[in-house]
Amino acid sequence: MKIAIVGYGKMGKIIADIAEKRGHEIVARLTETPTKENLNNPDVAIEFTNPEVAFNNIKSCLENKVPVICGTTGWLDQKPEIEKIASENNTAFLYGSNFSLGVNLFFALNEKLSDLMKNFKEYHVQLEEIHHTHKKDAPSGTAISLAEGIIKNDQRFDAWKLDETKENQLGIVAIREDEVPGTHSVFYRSEVDEIEIKHTAFSRDGFALGAVIAAEWIQGKTGNFSMKDVLGL
Known part of the structure; x- marks a missing residue:
């Protein structure tokens, strides 16, 4: 081409x-x-x-x-x-x-997990993304895609927001550190345990x-x- x-x-x-x-x-x-x-x-x-x-x-x-x-x-x-x-x-x-192939598989895994967890209201959902300090937008597009995958399955949420999850808004915490290609995590936390899925990129x-x-x-x-x-x- x-x-x-x-x-x-x-x-x-x-x-x-x-x-x-x-x-x-x-x-x-x-x-x-x-x-x-x-x-x-x-x-x-x-x-x-x-x-x-x-x-x-x-x-x-x-x-x-x-x-x-x-x-x-x-x-x-x-x-x-x-x-x-x-x-x-x-x-x-x-x-x-x-x-990234891995991230797109991670998107599919995220949607599957959110479908499994939608009826377990004792789990509080939170997203986190870490990128290099040169990235101009926050949250990342990848984090937004993850949030949309959860919102599609979990009727508790109708929108995402930057910062902590609050009521019907799914929160995305955005962190900027030197020379980090990209790390994305989804947490399901209860009073007794935590489920986490995570994707870490090693390079661009x-x-x-x-x-x-x-x-x-x-x-x-x-x-x-x-x-x-x-x-x-």
Whole structure:
């Protein structure tokens, strides 16, 4: 494939390296807004930037008929509009709050556990995420996905919130520490015990590989997708 990297920071460079090792060609390494000219006619664009510019980056790619794999979090209030643009332009859009294979299995495990625990009201639910100090959004997109998986199954909650769980709001504690790729934990605590599931990333390589695999998968497709579609979960 010919791939445009939109956002050539730490993640963009790892993605480019992995993509080239898998036989793909990087035709653009962008640190500015993509245009028809600087995209250089790719088969797909992989977008990892920041919440302030993600919407315009994705919109520009889609309007130029370029499928987009997006791993930027913190802008999801505009996601329905992006999905509409993808459909109108007969192209494809895939958003992942986390592209790691392990995390996507963790999402499925989280939903299974929340379904098991929904009737045991003596257990208090809490989420925690730890990331590097350079991460601009809090809570992480991965933590939000975990919260949404719990809310879907547990009628005690109708929304998530940053900080401790309170009444019908499922809490997410966000911690920032130096050079932590990402750790996510879900706790079920009672007065007598605790159940915990946890995912710890050792590097960014797993996220980058998943994004490239998603880019390979989306070829020839139209519509809006997620990593569940890619992995058949």
